[in-house]
Amino acid sequence: MGGIVIIGNGIAGTTVARHVRKQSDRPVTMISSESRHFYSRPALMYVYMGHMKLDHLKPYEDWFWRKNDIELVFDYVRRIDPEEKRLFLANSPPIAYDKLVIATGSKSNYFGWPGQHLAGVQGLYNLQDLELMERNTRDIRSGVIVGGGLIGVEMAEMLRTRHIDVTFLVREDRYWGNILRSEEGAFIGRHLKQHHVDLRLETELKEILGDASGRVRAVVTHRGEEIPCQFVGLTAGVSPNLDLVRDSTIDTGRGVRVNTFLETSAPDIYACGDCAEICEREGERGRVEPLWYTGKMQAETLAKTLCGHRTAYDRGVWFNSAKFFDIEYQTYGMVSPEPQDHEDTLYWESPSGGQCFRLVYHKDSGVVTGMNSFGIRYRHRTFERWMKRGATVEEVLTNLDEANFDPEFFKRFEQSIVDAYNKTAARPVRLRRKKLLGLF
Numbered sequence: 001m002g003g004i005v006i007i008g009n010g011i012a013g014t015t016v017a018r019h020v021r022k023q024s025d026r027p028v029t030m031i032s033s034e035s036r037h038f039y040s041r042p043a044l045m046y047v048y049m050g051h052m053k054l055d056h057l058k059p060y061e062d063w064f065w066r067k068n069d070i071e072l073v074f075d076y077v078r079r080i081d082p083e084e085k086r087l088f089l090a091n092s093p094p095i096a097y098d099k100l101v102i103a104t105g106s107k108s109n110y111f112g113w114p115g116q117h118l119a120g121v122q123g124l125y126n127l128q129d130l131e132l133m134e135r136n137t138r139d140i141r142s143g144v145i146v147g148g149g150l151i152g153v154e155m156a157e158m159l160r161t162r163h164i165d166v167t168f169l170v171r172e173d174r175y176w177g178n179i180l181r182s183e184e185g186a187f188i189g190r191h192l193k194q195h196h197v198d199l200r201l202e203t204e205l206k207e208i209l210g211d212a213s214g215r216v217r218a219v220v221t222h223r224g225e226e227i228p229c230q231f232v233g234l235t236a237g238v239s240p241n242l243d244l245v246r247d248s249t250i251d252t253g254r255g256v257r258v259n260t261f262l263e264t265s266a267p268d269i270y271a272c273g274d275c276a277e278i279c280e281r282e283g284e285r286g287r288v289e290p291l292w293y294t295g296k297m298q299a300e301t302l303a304k305t306l307c308g309h310r311t312a313y314d315r316g317v318w319f320n321s322a323k324f325f326d327i328e329y330q331t332y333g334m335v336s337p338e339p340q341d342h343e344d345t346l347y348w349e350s351p352s353g354g355q356c357f358r359l360v361y362h363k364d365s366g367v368v369t370g371m372n373s374f375g376i377r378y379r380h381r382t383f384e385r386w387m388k389r390g391a392t393v394e395e396v397l398t399n400l401d402e403a404n405f406d407p408e409f410f411k412r413f414e415q416s417i418v419d420a421y422n423k424t425a426a427r428p429v430r431l432r433r434k435k436l437l438g439l440f
């Protein structure tokens with residue numbers, strides 16, 4: 001059998017390579033132009049903040065790849081020739097493939113704002129952006145961040161660790177308004193303010209102004225306000241990186257269009273991770289899942305297909321986690337940003353404002369369909385199990401203590417959450433206390 005060639009050495013490409021190697025001894029080549037070795041993209045911020053060194057972001061030693069007979073090529077793929085099954089690279093001879101995996105990730109969005117290419121204006125996606133940010137923020141006093149999503153809040157934290165004043169422009173009426181409900185959005189908004197981030201809601205960027213040397217000196221909002229700054233972080237989301245395939249015969253929409261087997265429209269070419277748009281039915285708009293863990297799951301599935309066991313991707317119960325400064329966030333199932341008619345919801349916030357929790361459940365059956373938690377850690381496996389088998393709100397609340405995963409001696413909030421539910425519930429719930437193990 002011929003070789004499997006993977007374009008991209010992010011979590012998706014790397015996971016395909018590792019899992020193919022676990023199941024077969026077919027030649028595997030991984031090509032990337034960003035870095036010689038795979039590293040953890042979500043941990044980039046910790047390098048800037050001085051918590052980690054770049055080397056710490058690599059989960060595998062550099063010898064791992066050779067030992068596992070995975071060839072690494074540090075180069076940029078310019079063109080795919082699906083007819084001849086060959087790739088053309090910027091600096092190396094063409095590479096032939098038997099099966100090709102496109103795992104080219106995402107790119108930061110630039111929406112054509114005037115001044116977006118001035119010096120000191122940038123997004124944050126890759127190692128080169130991190131190096132640029134290091135240079136762009138040296139000895140500056142203030143920065144403006146545009147776009148209220150996860151990368152924006154990371155950038156805000158990064159700048160604040162260096163005591164740089166941050167103004168955060170968010171178009172919506174709350175932070176992360178296309179994902180979070182109004183209470184959670186307001187909760188995080190307050191948290192950002194506690195960290196001295198000047199959060200400006202319902203505020204859009206109109207243009208970025210430069211000085212005589214071509215460096216940013218201010219931004220102008222849609223209301224005409226001029227905010228002086230020496231740095232602008234553009235974090236208005238990411239989009240699938242289609243640079244390589246846009247002009248090819250491979251079908252694209254928002255991403256590289258694939259079916260549930262992660263097969264593209266071209267024979268023996270597959271796509272997974274951030275760049276893939278998964279289409280359940282032909283011709284329909286598919287979904288893009290720009291997340292670390294879904295990229296990994298897609299890649300594990302694809303490796304099975306590449307090794308002869310054609311397998312459909314099933315992402316299971318939706319899950320995501322993140323961190324907003326010091327508040328950890330987990331979500332399971334579906335908590336839509338606006339309430340739905342068929343749902344009821346329990347929302348609880350701790351008196352100190354450091355934690356909040358939401359359950360969404362079906363009005364009639366009581367079956368839990370979504371959960372958000374901020375500042376309290378719950379066990380992934382427990383919530384996944386509950387959601388999979390359609391546990392009711394009463395069952396979840398009765399056993400909530402059991403699911404808590406906070407370290408020992410952390411304050412517990414489950415009784416307070418249950419009390420909040422019982423205030424209006426037709427049938428009160430009694431919290432089952434977690435059994436204490438150990439010396440008692």
Ligand SMILES: Cc1cc2nc3c(=O)[nH]c(=O)nc-3n(C[C@H](O)[C@H](O)[C@H](O)COP(=O)(O)OP(=O)(O)OC[C@H]3O[C@@H](n4cnc5c(N)ncnc54)[C@H](O)[C@@H]3O)c2cc1C
Pocket residue numbers: 007008009010011012013031032033034035041042043044045075076077078103104105106124125126151154241244272273274275289290291292293295321322323
């Ligand atoms: C700052 C930041 C924080 C994040 N935090 C989280 C988080 O907390 N949780 C979470 O779930 N997700 C997070 N994400 C998203 C997560 O990192 C991505 O979903 C994931 O890295 C995508 O993996 P991937 O393998 O699909 O693509 P990528 O990691 O983007 O890898 C693709 C690689 O392909 C290379 N490439 C592209 N085109 C070519 C070409 N033509 N030739 C050669 N090489 C090419 C690219 O340079 C890149 O190195 C974060 C992302 C960023 C930027």
